[in-house]
Amino acid sequence: MSLDKPYLDVPGTTIFDAEQSRKGYWLNQFCMSLMKAENRARFKANERAYLDEWGMSEDQKQAVLARDLNRCIALGGNIYFLAKIGATDGRSFQQMAGSMTGMTEDEYRQMMVSGGRSIQGNRYVGEEGDAQAHRQPQGAAGQKKEA
């Protein structure tokens, strides 16, 4: 009998469940290693060489090198672990969260100050909200795409 996963139809959202955790084990443990200053220094000195010390897939390494957090999450990363990369880069949680929407830092911050992203149209895949797949990327980047 399969597991009950009622969260697969929430748009723009990946739930870090046991399956994702298994996929992302080494990716997340690599992130954890960045809690130590000496490891942050070694990673910054040669990112590729440092990543090669971990049992990560090539896709995972490329996603880290590109700082593509959406891709990291698809490949099993969890945001609280990935935040260690952000800390190493000197980025805040808000900068990291914003980077996954396609919005600029200012656009994202303005959305939050204005009350945050609306739930309208963003509860189920297939609605019309701004988190839906067909409306990415968001902000000016998305408008440019449509133009």
Place this chain on the structure above:
Amino acid sequence: MARITASVYTSHVPAIGAAIDLGKTNEPYWRPVFAGYEFSKQWLRENKPDVIFLVFNDHATAFSLDLIPTFAIGTAAEFQPADEGWGPRPVPKVIGHPALAAHIAQSVIQQDFDLTIVNRMDVDHGLTVPLSLMCGQPQAWPCPVIPFAVNVVQYPVPSGARCFALGQAIRRAVESYDEPLNVQIWGTGGMSHQLQGPRAGLINAEWDKAFLDRLIADPKGLSTAPHIDYVREAGSEGIELVMWLIARGAMADVAGGPAPKVVHRFYHVPASNTAVGHLILENAR
């Protein structure tokens, strides 16, 4: 005997800690957040407990994927503020209460909650930001704190019903402790927020406010809400709110006592990516 006199509920956003540590609390962005805690700081000075039982979650700090305890009780004499990658917060170390913590651990496990007992653990913003919000910037925290960590990082997290029942077990454990201690229980995390994916930045104020209403008036009914309601309505990280049900379950009315008094309620959007919610409930004296 010891007793639980009050429960406190608050979000624990890391940026709030940074704003305090960097002296930004008077900036226009932050002033409304901290204004909501002015009453609370005064209240805590006037209602200083002997021990705070602080329910929080670790954010890949003390617990990596090496070890993922669903419920972990800190029984150590002290806990250091963690380096989460930005350096440790410049806040006092947390003094534990090993005797009461060990007593609660034994009692709660005997009530069929299989706690993990932790004797060494650094505590991250999940624990220190609520202390900062409620106490400001003291040289030492006002009393010992028992850290109680809940896994809300890897799904499935414990259900609302399980958390609510655990709170009831914790109340019984506290009341079976001989020393007449005044214990507060704090539930932290939330409210609506999502830190990942194209839906990052989600805020659902209507849902949050209804959660506060039900937490006060109908916690048992609220505890039956499934995980998916939190995820869908309050964001993937909004699920932290199940921790508030542990603190609420420990209040006297759940065991047939009088309804608690709502002494403070506050809600504000945003703090960084998150909706800030805050409640103080007192048991009748």
